[in-house]
Amino acid sequence: MDFLARATAVVGNTMVLMRRYGSPAIQALGPSPSIPEARSQGIMTLKMPVARGWAQGHLPTAAPGLKVNAFATGLEHPRWIEVLPNGDVLVAESRQLPTPPKNLLDAAAQATMRRARALGHSPNRVTLLRDAEGRGEAGLRETFLEGQNQPFGMALVDGTFYLGNTDGILAFPYHEGATRIDGPGRRLTTFKPGGHWTRSLIVSPDGRRLYAGVGSLSNIGDDGMQAEEGRAAIWELDLTSGQSRIYASGLRNPVGLAWEPATRVLWTVVNERDGLGDETPPDYLTSVEDGGFYGWPYCYWNRIMDDRVTQDPAMVARAITPDYALGGHTASLGLCWVPEGTLPGFPEGMAIGQHGSWNRSKLSGYRLIFVPFSNGRPSGPPRDVLTGFLSADEKLAFGRPVGVAVGPDRRSLLLADDVGDVIWRVTGA
Secondary structure, three states: OOHHHHHHHHHHHHHHHHHHHOOOOOOOEEOOOOOOOOOOOOOOOOOOOEEOOOOOOOOOEEOOOEEEEEEEOOOOOEEEEEEOOOOOEEEEEOOEOOOOOOOHHHHHHHHHHHHOOOEOOOOOEEEEEEOOOOOOOOOEEEEEEOOOOOOOOEEEEOOEEEEEEOOEEEEEEOOOOOOOOOOOOEEOOOOOOOOOOOEEEEEOOOOOEEEEEEOOOOOOOOOOOOOOOOOOEEEEEEOOOOOEEEEEEOOOOEEEEEEEOOOOEEEEEEOOOOOOOOOOOOEEEEEOOOOOEOOOOOEEOOOEEOOOOOOOHHHHHHOOOOOEEEEOOOOEEEEEEEOOOOOOOOOOEEEEEEOOOOOOOOOOOOEEEEEEEEOOEEOOOOEEEEEOOEOOOOOEEOOOEEEEEEOOOOOOEEEEEOOOOEEEEEEEO
8 A cells, every 4th residue: 555545544533533423522722711621632533524616606705794706716825814904905815735645544644635626736925916997806906026935924114015925024225105125125024934934014003122932843743842933922023123032932823814993913823733523722812921831742721731731830830811712723814904884784703714623523623713802811602704715515725715804994894814815805885
């Protein structure tokens, strides 16, 4: 039996285990989630729908009172969105790259991700979209920046465009209204590539600092903690001095970053570890403290220790419990602050693009949700904004939500869909 066939057999054996053990009936959600006891899996659950895309006229399902249209189609694996002050919409198109499999399970995981178009050729570009006529559709499309290394996060500060490639942050001169940037850019930081490869960016409210999310190399420090140095963290870069430091750590894969405007507190969504069950532990939304440590890889949620990891009691004692659980393996990636009045019937809060699971028996995520806030804190259960990305039998993915941003008109949300190759626009009905 060749390597690929053996990997396929691993996936088949995993499906048998899934049918045997089933899935928890209740998701681990909110500030005080019910988290099932960890069940270490000899073979990690692997389940991923086949990437289908959207047929003509087929759209996601918008919540009551809302409607959805395609702002732009025909992109190539759009992942992240940045709306510029002049209304131009930038989209980072990139993809995870295949690597030589370390073992049979790794080969099976890569085969599963290929089936969902999550692994393969990376376009390595940023595309500019412009709706000059205000019709809710991009009439102009230009290649804004190309030849990058898995680009993801973007930010604009005082005539400088910042780009988060997987191997570091680059700075480019920008003039308002420009539709293209040429030149190599100026390197500000260097990050180790591999593993969790996305590098989200956000600017501080005063415009003086830049923050970047850098995920772990492995699931639970599998190659030793020396290999994880500088990872599983949010970095802070001082744009004046050029000095950088780790702002917060113990965050397995912090992707989306957003500011709560009243308190000026930084928030992030984090993808938690694999191999302990469908809902154990949950992904989460949390505020981020300067110098804070959030548990990875030693423990999760309320300092529950992961007995697969060589423990460090001092680090466990420091671990901060996250603010709000989002359910197990939802792959919550996109995050943006939504002011009240952006969508009718929705208060202020956070919009979260849930890319969707590939490692649990009953799939989760595959939706755009909204978490209401009050007095700077989550204040209620999550609400669906867009659903319908997954077929009822969980065999097909029509799309997978990623980055989310408030639209240029401030009365809409834009959502990147990297399976449908679409930017969706959500507004009032």
